[in-house]
Amino acid sequence: MPKRSYGQYCGLARALDVVGGRWSLLIVRELLVGPARYSELLAGLPGIATNLLAQRLRELEEAGVVQRMLDTESNGVAYMLTPWGVELRGAVGALVNWSTPLMITGPRGDAFRGHWLVVAVDSLLQHRRFQESATVGLAVDDTIVTVRVDETGARVELCGDAEPDTVFRGDPAVVLGLASGMLTVDQAMAGGELTGRREDLAAAFG
């Protein structure tokens, strides 16, 4: 009955009242990539229980972070972020950037989904500047993400129909190392993990 709140007149506390629950921000992460069906959310959130996903979606919808929409393809429901929900990108990105040390040294064998790179690489490239413009594809497992940089900044998205002309295949850690600047292009390509034109990669992660 009484939904648990911190009961503090403090911005951080009130924010956590809404998105501080377990799995809540991870659901937001999924929806930052784009609208998704319930089953897609389940697939993108390995480990979540079905009842929890349903409950969290209800809470986030009630709070005004998430809204339901009609999936025109299947005539079913899909979930998407409200404009206010999209504004969580900054907070999510800050946490992603902060966690870089944890991504380098942490445990192996964790679950991974290629589309997580969309939010992560975007955040990591956000505070970097680029002289040249470049568009490269990054293939991890069966997902291809497009990284497009120019003088105005970086944009990362899931690859749709139009594949970029240069696609690199590699390990998630290598991709994140490049994006965070912990790994140089030379180091990343040395292991032969990444294939393609070196100068394209250097421009995208310069």
Place this chain on the structure above:
Amino acid sequence: MPKRSYGQYCGLARALDVVGGRWSLLIVRELLVGPARYSELLAGLPGIATNLLAQRLRELEEAGVVQRMLDTESNGVAYMLTPWGVELRGAVGALVNWSTPLMITGPRGDAFRGHWLVVAVDSLLQHRRFQESATVGLAVDDTIVTVRVDETGARVELCGDAEPDTVFRGDPAVVLGLASGMLTVDQAMAGGELTGRREDLAAAFG
């Protein structure tokens, strides 16, 4: 046995593995103002259970976010953020900014501590620009915070011995409204809640 982890190779998930637990980020908020004793943390975190505070401090220390130090005054222990912990300021600030709508419309009667304004006002002023420089004091309850702005940005801190020459006394909501830009100086002073030289206030929250 196994500390609860999301088990995802994702920056956000790994960050939440460390600071996603209940109360964790609020503890960080307290320490962003400065080092604090255990009892001070308890006072700044109304609602937390004593055992939880002890457990969270242990976890955060083990993760490298918090470190113990010697309190030279009392020869007791004090807690402070590590350099990596301080870097959470960006994420905390992003959540504070995001929560602005919740601070305007939310429930009344929540607990409040004056020093919470240090982190909040600092975050809210961070993305704003100022033509003139100004230093004003904001008094809420028995806490006075100093807001100092100039062309290079804003800095907010707890008022020590040297009180600023102009001190405004007001309601937390009015102060936050000013800092977020939701409230103009005229509106804030109209109710007579804030007293002092209007031009000083206008410069600090322009």
Place this chain on the structure above:
DNA sequence: CCGCATCCTCATGGATACTG
């Protein structure tokens, strides 16, 4: 006092089965 540890109770989270 201050800094916790213990104990107890109940709310929350997790796993799985089940249903419209």
Place this chain on the structure above:
DNA sequence: CAGTATCCATGAGGATGCGG
């Protein structure tokens, strides 16, 4: 497919105790 229902494990909140 999109969730509920159920049941068990874990975690949080509150009071109290206790050593330094």
